[in-house]
Amino acid sequence: MIITTENLTKKFGQFTAVDQISFSVAEGEIFGFLGANGAGKTTAMRMLSGLLAPTSGRAKVVGFDVATQPEDIKRSIGYMSQRFSLYEDLTVLENIRLFGSIYGLKKVELSQKATALLEQLQFTEQRNTLVGALPLGWKQKLSFSVAMMHEPRLVFLDEPTGGVDPITRRQFWELIYAAAGRGATVFVTTHYMDEAEYCDRVSIMVDGRIAALDTPAALKVQFEARDMDEVFCASPPLLKSVPHEDFSRIPAKRILARHTRPT
Amino acid sequence: MISIQNISKSFNKDSVTALRNINIEVERGELFGLIGPDGAGKTTLFRILATLLLADEGRAEIGGRDVVRDYKAIRRTIGYMPGRFALYQDLSIWENLQFYASVFGTTVAENYERIKPIYSQIEPFKDRRAGQLSGGMKQKLALSCALVHKPDILLLDEPTTGVDPVSRKEFWDILQLLRGQGLTIIVSTPYMDEARLCDRIALLQKGQILEQNTPDGIVSGHSEPLFSVRGPNMFALLQAVRLWPGTYSCFAFGDSHHAYLRPGAKPADLKDFLHQKGFENVAVEAIQPDIEDIFMHLLPA
Amino acid sequence: MKIFLAFLQKEFWHVIRDRRSLVVLIGMPILMMLLYGFALSNEVKNSRIAILDLSKDDITRELTQRLDASRYFSVTEYIQSPTQADQLFRQGKVRAVVIFQENFQRNLLQANATAVQIIADAADTNTGSTVAFYAASVIRSYQNELQELQKLPYRIHVESQMVYNPQQESAPNFVPGVMVLILILLCSMLTAVAIVREKESGTMELILVSPARPWVMVVAKAIPFLLVGMLNVGVILMMAYTVLGLPMRGSLVLLLAECGLFVLLALSLGLLISTRTDSQQTALFISLVGLMLPSLVFSGFMFPLENMPKPLQIISNIVPTKYFFSILKSVMIKGLGFSYVWKETLVMAGMTLVLLTLAVRSFKIRLA
Numbered sequence: 052m053i054i055t056t057e058n059l060t061k062k063f064g065q066f067t068a069v070d071q072i073s074f075s076v077a078e079g080e081i082f083g084f085l086g087a088n089g090a091g092k093t094t095a096m097r098m099l100s101g102l103l104a105p106t107s108g109r110a111k112v113v114g115f116d117v118a119t120q121p122e123d124i125k126r127s128i129g130y131m132s133q134r135f136s137l138y139e140d141l142t143v144l145e146n147i148r149l150f151g152s153i154y155g156l157k158k159v160e161l162s163q164k165a166t167a168l169l170e171q172l173q174f175t176e177q178r179n180t181l182v183g184a185l186p187l188g189w190k191q192k193l194s195f196s197v198a199m200m201h202e203p204r205l206v207f208l209d210e211p212t213g214g215v216d217p218i219t220r221r222q223f224w225e226l227i228y229a230a231a232g233r234g235a236t237v238f239v240t241t242h243y244m245d246e247a248e249y250c251d252r253v254s255i256m257v258d259g260r261i262a263a264l265d266t267p268a269a270l271k272v273q274f275e276a277r278d279m280d281e282v283f284c285a286s287p288p289l290l291k292s293v294p295h296e297d298f299s300r301i302p303a304k305r306i307l308a309r310h311t312r313p314t
Numbered sequence: 315m316i317s318i319q320n321i322s323k324s325f326n327k328d329s330v331t332a333l334r335n336i337n338i339e340v341e342r343g344e345l346f347g348l349i350g351p352d353g354a355g356k357t358t359l360f361r362i363l364a365t366l367l368l369a370d371e372g373r374a375e376i377g378g379r380d381v382v383r384d385y386k387a388i389r390r391t392i393g394y395m396p397g398r399f400a401l402y403q404d405l406s407i408w409e410n411l412q413f414y415a416s417v418f419g420t421t422v423a424e425n426y427e428r429i430k431p432i433y434s435q436i437e438p439f440k441d442r443r444a445g446q447l448s449g450g451m452k453q454k455l456a457l458s459c460a461l462v463h464k465p466d467i468l469l470l471d472e473p474t475t476g477v478d479p480v481s482r483k484e485f486w487d488i489l490q491l492l493r494g495q496g497l498t499i500i501v502s503t504p505y506m507d508e509a510r511l512c513d514r515i516a517l518l519q520k521g522q523i524l525e526q527n528t529p530d531g532i533v534s535g536h537s538e539p540l541f542s543v544r545g546p547n548m549f550a551l552l553q554a555v556r557l558w559p560g561t562y563s564c565f566a567f568g569d570s571h572h573a574y575l576r577p578g579a580k581p582a583d584l585k586d587f588l589h590q591k592g593f594e595n596v597a598v599e600a601i602q603p604d605i606e607d608i609f610m611h612l613l614p615a
Numbered sequence: 616m617k618i619f620l621a622f623l624q625k626e627f628w629h630v631i632r633d634r635r636s637l638v639v640l641i642g643m644p645i646l647m648m649l650l651y652g653f654a655l656s657n658e659v660k661n662s663r664i665a666i667l668d669l670s671k672d673d674i675t676r677e678l679t680q681r682l683d684a685s686r687y688f689s690v691t692e693y694i695q696s697p698t699q700a701d702q703l704f705r706q707g708k709v710r711a712v713v714i715f716q717e718n719f720q721r722n723l724l725q726a727n728a729t730a731v732q733i734i735a736d737a738a739d740t741n742t743g744s745t746v747a748f749y750a751a752s753v754i755r756s757y758q759n760e761l762q763e764l765q766k767l768p769y770r771i772h773v774e775s776q777m778v779y780n781p782q783q784e785s786a787p788n789f790v791p792g793v794m795v796l797i798l799i800l801l802c803s804m805l806t807a808v809a810i811v812r813e814k815e816s817g818t819m820e821l822i823l824v825s826p827a828r829p830w831v832m833v834v835a836k837a838i839p840f841l842l843v844g845m846l847n848v849g850v851i852l853m854m855a856y857t858v859l860g861l862p863m864r865g866s867l868v869l870l871l872a873e874c875g876l877f878v879l880l881a882l883s884l885g886l887l888i889s890t891r892t893d894s895q896q897t898a899l900f901i902s903l904v905g906l907m908l909p910s911l912v913f914s915g916f917m918f919p920l921e922n923m924p925k926p927l928q929i930i931s932n933i934v935p936t937k938y939f940f941s942i943l944k945s946v947m948i949k950g951l952g953f954s955y956v957w958k959e960t961l962v963m964a965g966m967t968l969v970l971l972t973l974a975v976r977s978f979k980i981r982l983a
Contacts, residue, residue: 086478187352188351214351216351216354219351242479
């Protein structure tokens with residue numbers, strides 16, 4: 052398990068943003084972290100990435116405790132937020148080189164990676180374009196690839212595809228699949244319910260608690276829903292019947308077949 | 315009610331074209347959707363309509379008034395909700411609402427009936443500062459402020475971006491309610507599934523209108539057959555479908571893949587091809603395309 | 616009018632809600648005044664002086680002892696000729712030389728008048744004059760004691776002389792200078808970021824799409840800051856009077872009115888900057904760097920204007936701080952009435968009007 056939490060809780064004064072959540076994520080999984088605005092997703096994600104100390108409960112991420120070893124966690128994960136994080140006034144290649152050296156890549160390794168990255172994104176022609184002049188979807192793809200350059204075992208993506216055009220949005224998900232194929236664990240939030248289908252497992256947060264957690268197929272059966280949109284809209288009432296459920300008992304799924312490429 | 319004629323606009327000394335030759339007519343009482351991703355030019359078009367930007371070419375009228383010459387009169391009759399949250403974060407819900415009412419020379423009480431369906435949902439929190447609200451509540455407050463002076467026309471720039479599906483549904487219910495009260499509404503969104511909720515839509519990409527019609531009209535205007543492909547190993551399947559020479563395009567759509575085939579290519583052959591590649595139990599079915607399929611199909615490959 | 620009041624209420628909310636900025640805005644001038652105040656008084660503590668005693672009598676010895684005993688001075692050198700004084704100054708060994716004339720005691724007791732000369736190193740403008748001032752006051756207090764004891768009108772004529780920078784201004788002029796500088800920088804900064812902040816945060820987009828007229832938005836921004844500015848004026852004046860010992864000779868009402876006018880002028884200048892810029896950073900840069908230098912150079916408290924080349928003197932006429940500095944000196948220190956400062960007041964009022972008009976005029980009714 053690359054993430055395990057046990058009654059993880061965060062309170063801001065009287066307000067409980069994250070309320071005793073217990074779940075786990077397996078290595079190599081694409082984990083969809085859904086929930087309404089203000090349900091506590093961002094707070095939970097910040098605790099898991101070592102940016103915020105929990106009020107109570109425990110969580111282990113990449114083998115480190117979030118309360119006592121946040122620096123170790125930060126060093127071994129990737130993080131990409133909705134807000135674009137590259138330098139707009141540098142070119143594509145300059146950004147790649149800059150972040151590559153920040154992550155401590157060696158010169159030869161860096162130039163190999165840069166070339167591979169540009170090819171994968173089909174950005175080779177745009178390598179000398181200022182990042183600020185790229186369309187949003189391109190920036191997000193570049194930002195993700197840069198965040199994955201030091202090959203973190205776990206990456207947190209906070210609404211990476213908001214406002215991105217439908218084709219680029221799908222290309223972004225293909226990048227996620229490729230990263231998962233190389234063994235990375237992807238922890239992602241989104242408001243596009245079709246994207247929820249692309250995840251191995253999905254959790255739905257409501258009012259600081261996890262209301263449901265399972266594979267998209269199992270959730271659709273559970274809620275008698277046609278698609279994830281219906282699942283999402285049906286999940287809130289469930290909370291009242293099952294308070295503080297321990298979701299770590301639902302086995303994390305290992306999907307190996309996904310990564311076998313057809314010959 | 316709203317007439318946009320040959321509007322073009324560039325930025326940075328013509329180096330970036332934001333809008334190219336846009337023509338749109340919106341009838342009184344219509345709910346018109348501008349559908350397109352970030353960078354399509356939706357915000358620029360809204361700003362031109364809201365008298366905040368001057369177009370390089372073309373003209374636009376709102377209720378028979380020219381957006382350049384009669385900007386003062388137009389500003390009184392429109393309710394505008396910018397794409398970025400534009401209310402004062404250090405003021406409470408109530409203070410923001412009251413301020414905007416006063417600026418338009420009216421009071422909240424006078425127009426309470428108009429804003430009630432939306433405002434009543436956030437009224438319990440009216441002393442909370444706007445900066446501390448969740449995304450969905452901010453949208454409701456912004457809409458309340460846009461409605462507080464009883465405008466005839468609503469200009470809503472991406473009101474649902476970044477908002478969760480439940481809040482989005484609530485927001486669209488409110489829009490339908492307002493349309494029922496006779497308001498003319500132009501709304502933009504990057505969520506293609508919201509296109510169905512509009513009377514008419516324009517698909518926008520890189521400053522140009524790809525198509526403009528009712529949602530059904532747009533769907534029925536595209537007779538190219540579309541197939542859904544379903545099976546185990548979805549990601550590998552996607553790559554395999556793309557490898558087939560008869561595939562024009564294939565993209566993931568939730569729990570299935572949607573593929574447009576080249577003229578003459580048969581879905582049965584695709585199934586055979588996939589079988590050869592080792593994919594068992596693959597289902598290939600002809601399906602009705604949706605707005606998102608068509609939008610993607612209209613984009614240059 | 617209702618719209619104006621709505622805006623005014625909103626602006627007050629903004630100012631009151633932003634507690635941290637408010638603390639900085641009121642704390643900063645206090646800090647600056649304290650800094651300058653203590654810098655001034657610390658400088659003259661235990662200043663090294665030299666004595667050139669041409670008389671060598673009881674009284675000169677007594678005076679030398681008193682100077683040495685005072686907390687302001689320590690007598691470190693005894694010299695024999697004026698040429699030696701020059702040498703000590705050059706080596707920076709002393710800040711001042713006190714010269715007792717020949718037959719000091721005899722002249723004092725027989726002719727009831729004698730002279731002492733204080734030569735201060737005024738390369739460091741302010742300390743030079745302060746040193747001379749303190750030395751003179753030590754001698755004067757001795758003279759007063761003598762008079763009380765002997766009931767005779769003894770007079771010690773104290774002649775101060777500055778070397779290296781003879782035209783330097785005296786310490787009391789320094790404090791008004793600092794006040795002028797703090798007020799113009801602070802007040803213009805207040806409004807310089809105010810409008811541009813709304814452009815940056817996006818709230819301007821909605822405000823523009825409203826029937827509110829430009830002057831409403833611009834003027835409403837200035838009023839809460841006028842109060843903040845006046846609060847600062849009060850604090851600064853109080854500190855100048857109590858901590859820094861500046862005299863308050865003129866009418867307080869006139870002084871406050873003039874300060875109010877100057878605050879308004881600075882706020883208008885800030886508003887003009889704010890309507891013309893697109894980012895808080897630029898606005899802040901212009902209001903700080905752009906105003907600091909001309910205010911410092913052309914207001915006349917650092918560098919005497921009369922010594923400047925003609926073109927610079929002409930330029931100084933458009934620098935508002937020059938007028939306010941002159942008004943402050945006239946009203947506070949010299950205790951003059953309105954009839955002596957009406958010209959400067961008129962110029963400042965005119966400038967305020969022009970700046971405010973320009974600010975409203977350059978307020979963009981659209982986004983780009």
